Amino acid sequence: MAYRRAWLVKDVVAGTVLTTLLVPQGMAYAELAGLPAITGLYTSVLCLLAYAVFGPSRILVLGPDSSLGPMIAATILPLIASGGDSGRAVALASMLSLMVGALTILAGVCKLGFIADLISKPTMIGYMNGLALTILIGQLPKLFGFRTDADGLVDETRAFVRGLADGETVGAAVAVGVAGIVLILVLQRWLPKVPAVLVMVVSAIAATSVLDLGRHGVSLVGELPQGFPPLTLPQVGWGDLGPLCAGALGIALVSLADAISNASAFAARTGQEVRGNEEMTAIGAANAAAGLFQGFPVSTSGSRTAVAERAGARSQLTGSVGAGLIVLMLVLLPGLFRDLPQPALAAVVITASLSLADIAGTRRLWHQRRAEFLLCMAAFLGVALLGVLPGIAVAVGLSILNVFRRAWWPYNTVLGRVPGLPGYHDIRSYPTAEHLPGLVIHRFDGPLFFANAKAFRNEIMRLTRREPQPVWVLVAAEPVTDVDTTAADELEELDEALDAQGVSLVFAELKDPVRRKIERYGLTRTIDPAHFFPTIEAAVAAYRARTGAQWIPAAADADGQSSPAMGEAPGLLPRTPD
Incomplete structure (x- = not known):
């Protein structure tokens, strides 16, 4: 100037x-x-x-x-x-x-x-x-x-x-x-x-x-x-x-x-x-x-x-x-x-x-x-x-x-449907959210890498131990910005372990660069390519078409609180933001 x-x-x-x-x-x-x-x-x-x-x-x-x-x-x-x-x-x-x-x-x-x-x-x-x-x-x-x-x-x-x-x-x-x-x-x-x-x-x-x-x-x-x-x-x-x-x-x-x-x-x-x-x-x-x-x-x-x-x-x-x-x-x-x-x-x-x-x-x-x-x-x-x-x-x-701590222990939760509110929402914020029998929608808010991959796998396995056992575990993967080779190996072992239990590991909203990495790692040989959906809505529609499941309210205990079956069990993950 x-x-x-x-x-x-x-x-x-x-x-x-x-x-x-x-x-x-x-x-x-x-x-x-x-x-x-x-x-x-x-x-x-x-x-x-x-x-x-x-x-x-x-x-x-x-x-x-x-x-x-x-x-x-x-x-x-x-x-x-x-x-x-x-x-x-x-x-x-x-x-x-x-x-x-x-x-x-x-x-x-x-x-x-x-x-x-x-x-x-x-x-x-x-x-x-x-x-x-x-x-x-x-x-x-x-x-x-x-x-x-x-x-x-x-x-x-x-x-x-x-x-x-x-x-x-x-x-x-x-x-x-x-x-x-x-x-x-x-x-x-x-x-x-x-x-x-x-x-x-x-x-x-x-x-x-x-x-x-x-x-x-x-x-x-x-x-x-x-x-x-x-x-x-x-x-x-x-x-x-x-x-x-x-x-x-x-x-x-x-x-x-x-x-x-x-x-x-x-x-x-x-x-x-x-x-x-x-x-x-x-x-x-x-x-x-x-x-x-x-x-x-x-x-x-x-x-x-x-x-x-x-x-x-x-x-x-x-x-x-x-x-x-x-x-x-x-x-x-x-x-x-x-x-x-x-x-x-x-x-x-x-x-x-x-x-x-x-x-x-x-x-x-x-x-x-x-x-x-x-x-x-x-x-x-x-x-x-x-x-x-x-x-x-x-x-x-x-x-x-x-920074590393936040990536190591990212917030993750189970999602449900809230009548009158578009999309799928954290059941901690909406404990009466509806869910589909046999389907768990899990959101992981961070990249998957060597430090948190095992914790992610342990959390998914914990979700499959509920009664009745889910048919699908749907990972709402939009917040997952990266998957490194260590995490890819964990995903491969996780998918094999879930297949042995009759549970399907499904992904929705995975970013294109991350999807290309998964393909380059060869994970699509283990995880069915049909189990990758562009949106949560598309995955839910596919699940309902396959099972005929209907939305039902969350189970509530005697105090009116949401059931631990919906992902509230204690442990390292999931966790609330500090």
Whole structure:
């Protein structure tokens, strides 16, 4: 879309407003990642410019992100010798950014946008809740004016409590940090159009000047390096590449999931089309650009994009203006933030971490679906107890296992006819549904494959043990999307076993691709080709023509409930949805 001159003023104003958020957040998230604050500004500039060139979204804003900070720290800090070499930390973070960029560009070129779907929403909620708690606990020492060397939520909690017990708290630091948190939250709640972070930062700098907080033990950011770094290829050892690659995979996955969700949300509001593969390529370019100028991995930011949108942003010129203003600050005013208290940066990070947590979503899962609530809590505990990077592995693994679980134990039931209601329906929902003597209509809601084929066979055999024994077991196979070779062998053995009992295995509504697979497997040599019907109605009509059976109501027990003979017997299958 061509740029419109009418957008220029709005983009410049929005870019100026956005800068007031980019600078303090960039510095805070850099320190969250275990890096010098200045690297957050370098990163902000490069990712904004790169996305302005390659990004498909008109207003999406990239930058350092609170959800990636702990992952970056968890990747690079174990590789740094005790005592902390900031130069080596920057080199490792820059290489990590290049790796993330390469992975996301590759994903975009190969159209692998579906990878972002590997984390289900319940596990993502649990992961983010754990991440929010980890960030919160990790920032408490800085908020209270002291430092710890602990790693991991449990150790960091112990170290913080030990620091409190040892009297390391700096009262002035606590006052600045807590006041900053309160100010941000109050302004965000009651005056959302006011740049809360900027107001807090300016207030903290003013308090430092008036009260001389540095002499009261409050750590300050200090003078930032002047100018902008040159193009630099980070130098790291061969032994560092393995751990960096593992971290890059996790960061790329979270970054892609975050980017796609934010792009979808803002595209829906602005009427744009989401181009997922182009988004991935653009995010990769932004990470690669940051990595070449002493930056670290970035992602999209819902909060910063919302600020730009509210300020009137119309195009990526907004981000370019923000990047230009940051460069001017670095060149002309490097001492602008030297009196900014470190507890104020901790307040920025803590308030950001609170926005990551989704307590309402967790509560909704508890009320709506307990199985997904347990997945959420497992992901939360994975982050809290194992760490940030293992936590993302746990989240992905749980999501994949949940998919496999649903395919392994799909819902299945017996169907009956409901007078006045077209079609055939679940007897659990309609316990008085009619049935035909000698015919069982069984529906299996999933593909037949190696993991569930034996369970399917056992369920069919269980249905044939009712009295009187059915003549036909009709499988309503429309939901069966696949049959693999293991399942085909089970079907062959099942048909032979039923034939020995005088029971016919019949299929209806089998999809054409699945039917062709069955024919390719040679199953039609065992299962009579005449036992495949295009619809349930056709199969029922054939059965009635053969037997003369008439529809009768379901048998009922003394309490008026449907009889177990209609498929309600307990066991692994059938089962109700969890």
